[in-house]
Amino acid sequence: MKQEPIAGLEGMRGRVNTIRGKISAAAEKAGRLPGGVFLCAACKTQSSEVVRMSAELDIDIFGENRMQEMRAHQEDKAYLGKPCHYIGQLQSNKVRQIVGSADIIQSVDSVRLLELIHQEAEKKSLVQDVLLEVNLGREASKGGFMEEELVPAFEKALTLDRVRLRGLMAIPPFDANEDETRRYFEDLRILQEKLRERYHPAMPLDHLSMGMSDSFEAAIAEGATIVRIGRAIFGERRK
Ligand SMILES: *Cc1c(COP(=O)(O)O)cnc(C)c1O
Secondary structure (H helix, E strand, O other): OOOHHHHHHHHHHHHHHHHHHHHHHHHHHOOOOHHHOEEEEEOOOOOHHHHHHHHOOOOOEEEEOOHHHHHHHHHOOOOOOOOEEEOOOOOHHHHHHHOOOOOEEEEEOOHHHHHHHHHHHHHOOOOEEEEEEEOOOOOOOOOOEOHHHHHHHHHHHHOOOOEEEEEEEEOOOOOOOHHHHHHHHHHHHHHHHHHHHHHOOOOOOOEEEOOOOOOHHHHHHOOOOEEEEOHHHHOOOOO
């Protein structure tokens, strides 16, 4: 029983190696460099001990959904110096705590949040990197910008010198099949390309965050630079 953390580590090491192999293969098949895809471990519900163990492995970034968990992992120094991105739904009353704590806030879904992040970043004398979350399936139950809201959001962001738009993020509808999911990823890539034409280099737009445990290879084929993987690294979540 005492050996469980070690067994846990070995299991996780094997799973991360398998994922890395699949990332490299998918990148190669798409004519891309494996180094152009960052592995973001979606560590919601995981303890600091498990996160610290996983940080020893070939993971590039930790992705957090809940402010409290992020703070606990940071206080426990569980990332071992690796970057942390906020990927969860963002409430305006959490902006103060999150600006400057997350290397990139991936889940910005309103102009109001962009403004609040700008204000907070100004107070802290920093520039906050963000991605805009896109509601690809136009789902009422989900946050994110609708496609047609992106240009107005970018225009606004150009006036906010404390936020830097690094790209787009999306979570396709859960009930989409494999082909549909791939098409959503393609839609996001095309959106990113159009926005790049218009706003690069004023905004770096160097990231496309898409693809999860069941879909990261399709996402890489469509140009993902960050894949966010939870279950395939940590196992099924209990809550
Ligand atoms: C949990 C989560 C993931 C990872 O999902 P898995 O199916 O566990 O790989 C990716 N993105 C976001 C925003 C998440 O909340």
